[in-house]
Amino acid sequence: MKSRIYMYLFFFSILLVLFMYVNQSSIFERQTAIITSLEQKNQNFKDSIAAQNQQISELLYFDLLTNDAARTYFERLGMEAEDAATLVRERIYEYNLTKGGNPLVPFANANGQWRINRVKFLNHRWVIADCSDGKSWGEIWIEYFFDQDGALDLTTQSSVLYP
Numbered sequence: 001m002k003s004r005i006y007m008y009l010f011f012f013s014i015l016l017v018l019f020m021y022v023n024q025s026s027i028f029e030r031q032t033a034i035i036t037s038l039e040q041k042n043q044n045f046k047d048s049i050a051a052q053n054q055q056i057s058e059l060l061y062f063d064l065l066t067n068d069a070a071r072t073y074f075e076r077l078g079m080e081a082e083d084a085a086t087l088v089r090e091r092i093y094e095y096n097l098t099k100g101g102n103p104l105v106p107f108a109n110a111n112g113q114w115r116i117n118r119v120k121f122l123n124h125r126w127v128i129a130d131c132s133d134g135k136s137w138g139e140i141w142i143e144y145f146f147d148q149d150g151a152l153d154l155t156t157q158s159s160v161l162y163p
Contacts, residue, residue, distance in 0.1 A: 062122045070124035077146055081124075088144050089119050091152055092129065104142060104156050105131045116140075126157075137162045 060066045064085055071081045093116065095102040101113035118130040127142045138161040145153045 064121035064123060067123050073124040077148075077150070079146070079150075084124075084146065085121055087152060088121070088127065088154070091154060092116055092119055092127070092142070095154075101133070102131065104129070104154060105138070105140060106156055106159050107131075107133070107136070107138060107161055109133065114138075 064070050064081055074081045074084050077084075092102075092104065095104055096115040101109050102116050104116065105114035107114055112133040112135070114131055114133045116129045116131045120128045122128060125143055125145065127144060129140050129142055131138050131140055138159055140159040141157045143155045143157050145155075147153065
């Protein structure tokens with residue numbers, strides 16, 4: 001009788017071990033598939049980040065704050081590039097308060113007063129600005145210059161009006 005019980009326990013143990021092996025095997029395969037999928041997603045994210053960083057680098061190529069030559073120019077004048085950018089930006093936006101519209105914008109005021117909405121610094125001399133009168137839109141290229149006394153001169157060089 002004891003031998004039968006031991007035999008049943010032995011078969012039960014073998015079935016239990018076999019069940020655990022098959023179950024663990026399928027769990028391992030599922031986990032491996034999940035890990036592989038996550039590794040692929042991670043690689044895709046890394047590739048996407050690298051592509052975005054390349055685009056950012058391209059966009060910052062023409063930028064006052066990342067241009068070493070432009071920064072050096074302002075250092076020779078005894079200014080910081082960030083401070084110069086702030087001065088120029090504030091002066092351009094102050095012109096928006098001028099009666100009749102911003103004098104830097106060379107378009108006729110048929111629909112209202114032209115105002116500069118956004119400014120992008122290219123280097124230590126040039127700015128591109130977005131402008132609008134509420135119905136029409138355009139862009140202008142402004143040249144700026146600080147003389148030896150620190151006085152700021154702004155001159156519109158070119159413009160484009162969008163229909």
